[in-house]
Amino acid sequence: MALTPSTMLPLGTTAPDFKLPDTNGKTVTLADFKGKAALAVIFMCNHCPYVVHIRAGLAQLAYDYAVKNVAIVGISSNDAKNYPADSPAKMKDEVKSAGYIFPYLHDETQAVAKAYRAACTPDIFLFDRSRRLVYRGQFDASRPGNGIPVTGKDLRAAIEAVLAGKPTSDLQVASIGCNIKWKPGNEPAYF
Numbered sequence: 001m002a003l004t005p006s007t008m009l010p011l012g013t014t015a016p017d018f019k020l021p022d023t024n025g026k027t028v029t030l031a032d033f034k035g036k037a038a039l040a041v042i043f044m045c046n047h048c049p050y051v052v053h054i055r056a057g058l059a060q061l062a063y064d065y066a067v068k069n070v071a072i073v074g075i076s077s078n079d080a081k082n083y084p085a086d087s088p089a090k091m092k093d094e095v096k097s098a099g100y101i102f103p104y105l106h107d108e109t110q111a112v113a114k115a116y117r118a119a120c121t122p123d124i125f126l127f128d129r130s131r132r133l134v135y136r137g138q139f140d141a142s143r144p145g146n147g148i149p150v151t152g153k154d155l156r157a158a159i160e161a162v163l164a165g166k167p168t169s170d171l172q173v174a175s176i177g178c179n180i181k182w183k184p185g186n187e188p189a190y191f
Contacts, residue, residue, distance in 0.1 A: 003176055003177070003178075004119050004120040004176065004177065004178065004179035004180075005119065005120065005174040005175065005176045006118075006119050006120055006123045006124075006136060006137065006174045006175040006176070007117045007118075007119050007190055008136055008137070008172070008174055009116065009117050009125065009133060009136050010133070011132075011133050011134065011135075011136070012132050012133060013132070013133040014131055014132060014133075015030055015039065015041065015125075015127045015131040015132075015133070016030075016112070016115035016116055017029070017030045017031075017115075018030050018075070018105070018107075018112045018115070020075065020105035020106060020107055020112060021088070021105065021106055022103045022104060022105050022106075023088065023091050023092035023095050023103075023104050023106075024092070028073065028103045028105055030131070033071045033073070035069075036069055036070060036071040036129070037068070037069040037070055037128075037129050037162065037163055038065075038069075038070045038071070038126060038127065038128055038129065038134075038159055038162045038163065039070075039071045039072075039073070039126070039127045039131065040070070040071070040072045040073070040124060040125070040126050040127075040155065040159070041073055041075065041116065041124075041125045041126075041127070042058070042072065042073070042074050042075070042122055042123070042124050042125075043074075043075050043076075043077060043113060043116065043118040043120075043121055043122065043123040043124075043180065044058075044074045044075070044076060044104075044121050044122045044123075045076045045078045045083075045085075045086045045121045045178070045181075046076070046085050046086050046090050046091060046094045047083065047085040047086060048121040048122075048177055048178035049144050049178070050120075050121065050122060050143065050144065050176070050177030050178060051121050051122050051177065051178075052144075053142065053143065053144045053150065054122065054139050054140075054142065054150050054152070055098045056098070056099075056150065057139065057140075057150040057151065057152045058072075058074075058098070058100070058122075058139070058152075059098050059099040059100055059101070060152070061152045061155065061156065062100065062101050062102045063101060065159060066101060068159075068163060070159055070163070071102070072102040073102055073103050073104075073105060074100065074102060074103070074104040074105065075104075075105045075106075075107050075112060075113070075118075076091055076104065076105070076106055076107065077107035077110045077112065077113035077118060077180050078121070078180060078181040079110075079181045079182060079183045079184075079186075080106070080108075081183070082181065082183075082184075083181045086181070088106045091104050091106060110180070110182060110183060110186055113180055113188075114188045117188070117190050118180060119179065119180060119190075119191070120175060120176060120177040120178060120179055120180065121177045121178050121180060122139060122175055122177055123136075123175050123177070123180075124136065124137060124138070124139060124155060124175055126155065126158050126159065126162070126168075128162050129162075134158065134161075134162055134167075134168045135154075135155070135158035135168045135172060136172060136174075136175075137154060137155075137172040137173050137174055137175055138154050138155075138173045138174065138175045138176070139152050139154060139155050139175070140152055140153040140154050140155070141153070141154070141173070143176070154172075154173065157169065158172075
């Protein structure tokens with residue numbers, strides 16, 4: 001497992017468009033979230049210990065903010081051929097097992113991960129109503145084995161700031177986790 005930090009996409013970046021299938025085969029696009037006060041785009045996967053560590057927290061965050069007009073979308077961009085634990089069929093099992101109420105999308109070509117400059121799992125991007133990036137970074141300071149409880153503190157604070165019409169904190173700590181499992185020869189130039 002290679003520990004990889006997020007690339008920290010510049011704040012103010014417009015959310016790149018996407019059109020990807022969810023675990024039921026339904027196509028989901030960025031436009032489907034029109035009207036939401038905020039949108040969290042989370043690059044994740046099924047097997048990374050860093051995602052597994054926060055999975056219950058992610059599920060709870062989705063429940064807590066669904067009633068506050070905040071949308072969450074998970075995207076797996078891992079090479080499912082070489083990492084079958086991240087196949088669409090396994091993603092469907094993960095949605096049920098983890099209790100995710102948000103769409104979990106499969107980025108087969110890895111083009112969406114590249115558009116977001118995603119590097120790791122989890123890699124978290126929060127966009128405001130106008131789909132401008134206002135937060136990118138860690139879920140919270142908890143990591144496997146460090147004893148800090150999973151709360152989603154950092155992402156929750158950013159969401160609350162957006163909902164209150166206030167700026168997010170300037171202190172944004174890069175997420176860290178497993179590197180996205182790029183298909184051979186498909187590694188992005190931003191590394």
